[in-house]
Amino acid sequence: xxxxxRHTYDVVVIGAGGAGLRAAIxxxxxxxxxxxxxxxxxxxxxxxxxxxxxxxxxxxANPHDNWQVHFRDTMRGGKFLNQWRMAELHAQEAPDxxxxxxxxxxxxxxxxxxxxxxxNFGGHEYPRLAHVGDRTGLELIRTxxxxxxxxxxxxxxxxxxxxxxxxxxQECTVTRVLKEGPRVSGVFGYVRESGRFFVMEAPAVxxxxxxxxxxxKVTSNSWEYTGDGHALALLAGAPLINxxxxxxxxxxxxxxxSVKGILVTESVRGDGGVLRNxxxxxxxxxxxxxxxxxxxxxxxxxxxxxxxxxxxxxxxPELLPRDEVARAINSEVKAGRGSPHGGVxxxxxxxxxxxxxxxxxxxxxxxxxxxxxxDITAEPMEVGPTCHYxxxxxxxxxxxxxxxxxxxxxAAGEVAGGMHGSNRLGGNSLSDLLVFGRRAGLHAAQxxxxxxxxxxxxxxxxxxxxxxxxxxxxxxEAPEGPAENPYGLHQELQQTxxxxxxxxxxxxxxxxxxxxxxxxxxxxxxxxxxxxxxxNPGWHLSLDLRNMLLVSECVARAALLRTESRGGHTRDDxxxxxxxxxxxxxxxxxxxPSEDLLGQISATRRDMPPIRGDLLALFxxxxxxxxxxxxxxxx
Amino acid sequence: xxxxKAHFRVWRGDAEGGELQDYDVEVHxxxxxxxxxxxxxxxxxxxxxxxxxxxxxxxxxxxAEVNGRPRLMCMTRMSVFGEEETITVTPMxxxxxxxxxxxxxxxNYAKAREVPSFVPPAGLAPGEYxxxxxxxxxSQEFRKCIECFLCQDTCHVVRDHEENKAAFAGPRFLMRIxxxxxxxxxxAEEAGLDxxxxxxxxxxxxxxxxxxxxxxxxxxxxxxxxxxxxPLKERAVDRKYDPLVWLGNVIRRRP
Numbered sequence: 001x002x003x004x005x006r007h008t009y010d011v012v013v014i015g016a017g018g019a020g021l022r023a024a025i026x027x028x029x030x031x032x033x034x035x036x037x038x039x040x041x042x043x044x045x046x047x048x049x050x051x052x053x054x055x056x057x058x059x060x061a062n063p064h065d066n067w068q069v070h071f072r073d074t075m076r077g078g079k080f081l082n083q084w085r086m087a088e089l090h091a092q093e094a095p096d097x098x099x100x101x102x103x104x105x106x107x108x109x110x111x112x113x114x115x116x117x118x119x120n121f122g123g124h125e126y127p128r129l130a131h132v133g134d135r136t137g138l139e140l141i142r143t144x145x146x147x148x149x150x151x152x153x154x155x156x157x158x159x160x161x162x163x164x165x166x167x168x169x170q171e172c173t174v175t176r177v178l179k180e181g182p183r184v185s186g187v188f189g190y191v192r193e194s195g196r197f198f199v200m201e202a203p204a205v206x207x208x209x210x211x212x213x214x215x216x217k218v219t220s221n222s223w224e225y226t227g228d229g230h231a232l233a234l235l236a237g238a239p240l241i242n243x244x245x246x247x248x249x250x251x252x253x254x255x256x257x258s259v260k261g262i263l264v265t266e267s268v269r270g271d272g273g274v275l276r277n278x279x280x281x282x283x284x285x286x287x288x289x290x291x292x293x294x295x296x297x298x299x300x301x302x303x304x305x306x307x308x309x310x311x312x313x314x315x316x317p318e319l320l321p322r323d324e325v326a327r328a329i330n331s332e333v334k335a336g337r338g339s340p341h342g343g344v345x346x347x348x349x350x351x352x353x354x355x356x357x358x359x360x361x362x363x364x365x366x367x368x369x370x371x372x373x374x375d376i377t378a379e380p381m382e383v384g385p386t387c388h389y390x391x392x393x394x395x396x397x398x399x400x401x402x403x404x405x406x407x408x409x410x411a412a413g414e415v416a417g418g419m420h421g422s423n424r425l426g427g428n429s430l431s432d433l434l435v436f437g438r439r440a441g442l443h444a445a446q447x448x449x450x451x452x453x454x455x456x457x458x459x460x461x462x463x464x465x466x467x468x469x470x471x472x473x474x475x476x477e478a479p480e481g482p483a484e485n486p487y488g489l490h491q492e493l494q495q496t497x498x499x500x501x502x503x504x505x506x507x508x509x510x511x512x513x514x515x516x517x518x519x520x521x522x523x524x525x526x527x528x529x530x531x532x533x534x535x536n537p538g539w540h541l542s543l544d545l546r547n548m549l550l551v552s553e554c555v556a557r558a559a560l561l562r563t564e565s566r567g568g569h570t571r572d573d574x575x576x577x578x579x580x581x582x583x584x585x586x587x588x589x590x591x592x593p594s595e596d597l598l599g600q601i602s603a604t605r606r607d608m609p610p611i612r613g614d615l616l617a618l619f620x621x622x623x624x625x626x627x628x629x630x631x632x633x634x635x
Numbered sequence: 636x637x638x639x640k641a642h643f644r645v646w647r648g649d650a651e652g653g654e655l656q657d658y659d660v661e662v663h664x665x666x667x668x669x670x671x672x673x674x675x676x677x678x679x680x681x682x683x684x685x686x687x688x689x690x691x692x693x694x695x696x697x698x699a700e701v702n703g704r705p706r707l708m709c710m711t712r713m714s715v716f717g718e719e720e721t722i723t724v725t726p727m728x729x730x731x732x733x734x735x736x737x738x739x740x741x742x743n744y745a746k747a748r749e750v751p752s753f754v755p756p757a758g759l760a761p762g763e764y765x766x767x768x769x770x771x772x773x774s775q776e777f778r779k780c781i782e783c784f785l786c787q788d789t790c791h792v793v794r795d796h797e798e799n800k801a802a803f804a805g806p807r808f809l810m811r812i813x814x815x816x817x818x819x820x821x822x823a824e825e826a827g828l829d830x831x832x833x834x835x836x837x838x839x840x841x842x843x844x845x846x847x848x849x850x851x852x853x854x855x856x857x858x859x860x861x862x863x864x865x866p867l868k869e870r871a872v873d874r875k876y877d878p879l880v881w882l883g884n885v886i887r888r889r890p
Binding site: 040041042043044046048049058095096099100102103104105107109110113114115117132133135137138139142146147149150152153156162193222223224255256257258259262263363366367370371372485486487488529530531532534535536537538539 | 649663664665666667670676677678681682683684685686687688689690691692693694695696710712733734735737740744747748751752753755761762764765766767768771774775778779780781782815818821
């Protein structure tokens with residue numbers, strides 16, 4: 001029997017970004033003992049990278065805004081593939097979640113009458129994003145972090161122990177969800193600092209681990225984004241949906257090479273930045289798709305007029321949803337009209353004064369000045385697409401965030417699938433984290449409380465297996481041949497996904513990607529490391545490879561099956577959107593939960609629930625015709 | 636694109652002890668110190684321990700000392716050094732080493748808990764908060780803090796004085812008190828909490844003698860001393876005599 005450190009909690013939250021912290025707050029407020037486990041230090045989660053804002057129809061900047069308009073924009077952005085009930089809840093609850101942050105000490109930028117300021121963003125009909133300059137994610141994470149501290153201070157007063165009911169286990173990685181029968185019984189993981197193993201017995205586990213971007217070479221995501229929650233769910237028997245939809249943010253830095261992929265916030269465009277190719281042409285006018293023709297300006301004059309008078313002008317095409325802009329940039333570069341370092345030009349210096357740019361976009365100004373020697377108040381930036389977000393994730397119940405098929409498992413934020421359909425609108429991520437983070441924490445707490453004393457037990461054999469799996473990289477050499485360098489394997493994986501399952505896809509390339517992934521999977525079993533278990537990044541990466549390979553296979557397999565182009569899935573060989581595919585989700589699961597822990601993925605079609613009538617009534621019939629089949633419309 | 640070999644000396648070891656180790660490593664155009672540390676990790680020292688996350692100066696994880704100066708490795712460009720120059724990377728000195736460049740920063744989390752939280756105003760429901768931009772500007776400056784803890788690392792009150800740690804919150808958390816004190820809707824006073832007095836009495840504000848080392852290393856360019864600590868000292872002076880306030884009044888607050 002493996003010796004491990006043991007803890008007992010009611011609810012365990014994996015991940016300490018916006019969704020995880022909001023879930024933990026909700027569970028603790030139900031009075032349950034809650035643990036948060038995170039890979040980094042508390043307060044460093046990837047949410048800090050979010051720049052633009054939190055979408056919520058508070059109507060502070062334009063009184064016409066309301067949840068129905070937000071819902072409509074979200075469905076359009078996701079090309080109607082969204083789990084509509086999630087999109088509805090999200091639009092309805094986002095304002096309350098933002099206002100709540102103010103009561104916890106958040107300080108958003110203000111309107112003239114002292115309310116929360118809201119800014120324009122791609123795909124949002126009205127200015128809707130609550131923001132703090134271009135560091136909104138930092139404000140969000142810090143506010144939630146400080147709310148957790150304040151709850152801990154309450155517990156200190158009451159129990160003499162800050163961590164009596166809410167404890168953050170930082171720099172720990174979970175490698176397995178443990179189960180008794182179908183139900184969650186706890187988690188197994190290791191402390192990064194010491195390499196020691198631990199087990200948390202808990203009947204309810206919330207996955208809030210974020211995304212998968214580290215499987216791609218050019219990405220805005222940090223090292224943490226290795227698809228851990230996606231893989232934990234698969235391995236626990238919970239399916240994923242929509243994994244073929246990966247968002248390439250149109251504007252990442254392209255130079256210097258070491259910062260390639262780092263995000264350039266969409267606020268640059270929301271605040272007036274325009275995109276030009278090497279001929280100086282504002283090319284986005286050439287890329288307005290039919291479904292959006294009526295909503296976007298057709299000339300530069302009209303677009304320019306919108307910034308001052310949005311009532312009488314249509315929006316500039318730079319503010320199309322991200323998938324459209326990313327594809328347009330990709331096409332311009334491929335056509336030989338790119339910038340010197342393989343991107344296009346993004347210029348905000350001609351519309352805003354230097355002072356205004358520094359006030360509205362301080363961290364962009366700083367980032368370009370420090371890392372690229374570019375002064376964005378005086379010259380254009382060079383930008384290109386970067387892997388930013390995965391729309392796919394754990395298949396969940398929209399109201400409770402409960403994962404399908406595994407009682408006690410919940411998922412919220414980027415790791416959950418459905419909410420954003422085939423493409424997420426900017427600003428809808430932070431609101432998603434808050435709305436569904438709270439719901440996941442609440443329902444996980446209710447589930448745990450409802451079990452009374454009858455909690456699933458920990459199976460010692462599962463602990464032994466998990467420990468053996470985690471230790472494999474230390475004995476990776478013979479007889480199978482020399483150990484593989486985990487860093488080299490990771491680079492090959494990233495190159496494969498970037499080249500073959502990237503922004504534009506083709507059947508033969510994706511098939512090749514699947515073949516390469518199969519080889520990498522075998523080699524990853526031999527990933528070996530030197531040294532010992534104390535803070536050993538080579539070892540950590542070896543273990544993360546399992547997760548990245550699993551989610552990469554999901555992406556490639558689902559993308560190969562979906563023979564159409566929609567949102568964050570663009571097929572060179574099937575360039576059109578197909579209404580018959582609109583109502584289908586591709587569901588990824590472990591093909592056979594066998595001894596081969598690297599498993600293989602099966603992807604199957606599943607019908608989506610029909611959209612409720614009153615929600616459909618929010619759209620014109622003409623618009624619905626572009627998305628829904630005739631049969632669906634007849635109902 | 637130009638490439639050269641740089642000479643690095645990186646501290647390797649753990650709580651038991653360690654030493655600087657020499658590495659020759661490739662450097663390409665536009666790279667930062669963290670890129671070079673990653674290259675070392677991938678090619679020569681798989682188990683080299685280093686914290687990092689965003690690689691864009693937003694998360695404050697990759698704090699270390701480069702040639703003795705506290706810095707974010709992701710924001711320290713290689714082009715600021717000569718090609719012949721030896722670059723020495725060591726862990727933050729004010730905190731105990733865990734391994735290599737990773738230190739135990741739990742001191743900061745303990746201090747964070749000791750600062751009483753925001754007190755919401757009674758009688759205002761969520762959605763009813765009204766604040767002018769001019770009134771939130773000051774606290775917003777402090778909320779730019781990415782908690783890299785470089786200010787805590789460089790502050791001479793604790794840098795070489797372990798014995799002061801118990802009584803001193805450090806610049807980051809004194810600034811947090813200033814932030815809450817300047818928050819237009821914080822109702823601490825109504826709740827019987829005097830933030831200014833507590834800064835002096837409970838969090839060691841008096842130890843600070845405004846040498847501005849914290850401001851100099853702040854990667855967010857927050858004017859910690861001028862805009863947070865000196866005003867806090869001025870406010871505390873009604874209750875306590877602090878000779879340094881005189882100096883604070885001489886060196887006026889900067890914009």
